[in-house]
Amino acid sequence: MMKLILLGLPGAGKGTQAKMIAGRLALVHVSTGDMFREAAAEGTALGKRAQQFMSRGELVPDEVTIEMLLERIARPDAQAGFMLDGFPRTLAQAQALDAALARRGAAIDAVLYIQVPEAELLGRLAGRLGCPQCGAIYHLQNRPPRRAGRCDECGSELTKRADDRAETVAERLRVNREQTEALVGYYAPAGKLHRVDGTGEPAQVTGRLLLVPDALSAEVQKA
Ligand code: AMP
Numbered sequence: 148m149m150k151l152i153l154l155g156l157p158g159a160g161k162g163t164q165a166k167m168i169a170g171r172l173a174l175v176h177v178s179t180g181d182m183f184r185e186a187a188a189e190g191t192a193l194g195k196r197a198q199q200f201m202s203r204g205e206l207v208p209d210e211v212t213i214e215m216l217l218e219r220i221a222r223p224d225a226q227a228g229f230m231l232d233g234f235p236r237t238l239a240q241a242q243a244l245d246a247a248l249a250r251r252g253a254a255i256d257a258v259l260y261i262q263v264p265e266a267e268l269l270g271r272l273a274g275r276l277g278c279p280q281c282g283a284i285y286h287l288q289n290r291p292p293r294r295a296g297r298c299d300e301c302g303s304e305l306t307k308r309a310d311d312r313a314e315t316v317a318e319r320l321r322v323n324r325e326q327t328e329a330l331v332g333y334y335a336p337a338g339k340l341h342r343v344d345g346t347g348e349p350a351q352v353t354g355r356l357l358l359v360p361d362a363l364s365a366e367v368q369k370a
Contacts, residue, residue, distance in 0.1 A: 148227060148228050149172055149174060149228040149256050149257075149360055149363070149364075150228055150229055150248070150253065150254070150255050150256050151168070151172075151174065151228075151229070151230045151231065151255070151256060151257055151258075151259060151360065152230075152231045152234075152235070152255055152257070152258040152259070152334075153165050153168075153230060153231065153232050153258075153259050153261065154258055154259065154260040154261070154327055154330060154331070155260060155261035155262070155263070155327075155345060156263070156265070156268055156320060156323050156324060156327060157268065157272060157316070157319050157320060157323055158263070158267075158268040158269075158271040158272040158275065159261040159262070159263045159268065159345050160261055160263070160345050160349060160352060161232050161233065161261060162178060162180075162181075162232060162282075162284060163284055163349055164261060164345075164349070164352060164353060164356055165178065165230050165232035167349070167353045168230055168353065168356055168357065168360075169229075169230040171353075171357060172228070172230070172357075172360060173227070173228075174227070174228040174229050174230045175224050175225045175227075175228070175229045175230070176229075176230050176232060177216070177219055177220065177225070177229050177230065177231050177232065177234070178232040178233050179207075179212060179215065179216055179231075179232075179233045179234040179236075180232075180233045181232075181233075181282065182215060182219070183197040183198075183201060183207060184201075187201070188279070193211065193215065196211060197211070201309070201310055202309050202310065202315075203315065203318075204310050204315035204316075204318045204319040204322070205318075205322070206236055206237065206322065206326075209237055209239045209240055209243075212234065212236075212240060213239070213240055213243045213244075216231075216234050216240070216244070217243070217244075217247050220247075231244075235330060236323075236326050236330075237326060237329070238329055238330070238333055241330060241333050241334070255334075255339060256339075256360070256363055257339055257341055257359050257360065257363060258330075258334040258339045258340050258341065259341050259343055259356050259359055260327075260331065260340060260341065260342045260343065261343055261345035261352065261356070262342055262343065262344060262345050263345040263346055264346070265320065267346065268320065269316065269320075271286065271289070272311050272316050273311075273313070273316070274286045274287035274288050274289065275307070275308070275311050276292075276305040276306065276307055277305065277306060277307075277308055278298035278300065278301065278303050278305055278306075279303065279304075279306050280298065280301050280303035281298060281300050281301045281303070283298055283299065283300045283301075285298075285305060292305060341359045343355045343356050343359070
């Protein structure tokens with residue numbers, strides 16, 4: 148029944164780590180960025196609205212994002228626990244999430260903050276490629292696909308995310324830095340915030356992140 152949040156600037160490895168941790172702990176992985184990109188690809192009204200903000204590197208308005216997220220975590224598959232990736236991004240989102248969970252007598256268990264120096268983030272974002280079909284993530288230097296430009300998993304053509312282009316990356320980092328600091332200020336006093344070193348091999352980072360839910364489970368078992 149673990150309810151976790153993953154925080155980190157763009158390129159910190161949230162998407163990769165969220166998938167790993169959700170898999171290891173049997174939690175539903177909920178990525179608001181993936182949900183918006185899927186809606187945009189399907190051309191739904193929500194997707195078209197979100198696309199206007201995403202392509203400029205801006206946040207989608209709170210009321211749209213909060214409604215979509217709360218509806219997602221109310222579904223049956225999320226009742227056994229979830230790993231949020233990319234939500235909350237604002238204090239209003241964090242407060243709306245806490246209020247919705249409190250109505251069910253529940254609360255967030257831990258917020259894992261993946262920290263990576265900003266110079267490294269810029270390099271990671273510049274080389275990032277993704278598969279629009281299955282969501283696999285690659286990097287031109289650090290994790291190249293076996294066949295140039297093609298997904299190892301499903302063979303689809305890899306693309307660069309519109310908001311990973313040089314002109315929007317700096318703005319995304321600036322906006323995200325301010326918002327992440329605000330969220331740190333919200334969760335730290337509640338004793339929920341855990342800072343985790345996000346440098347090094349992805350598997351090492353996963354190991355560091357898993358120490359937190361492992362310790363929480365051990366506490367629950369002792370009590
Ligand atoms: P991500 O994949 O998490 O980097 O998200 C990509 C884009 O989707 C962001 O730059 C925003 O435009 C939008 N987005 C994702 N999550 C949120 C959120 N929690 N609040 C507002 N906008 C979001």
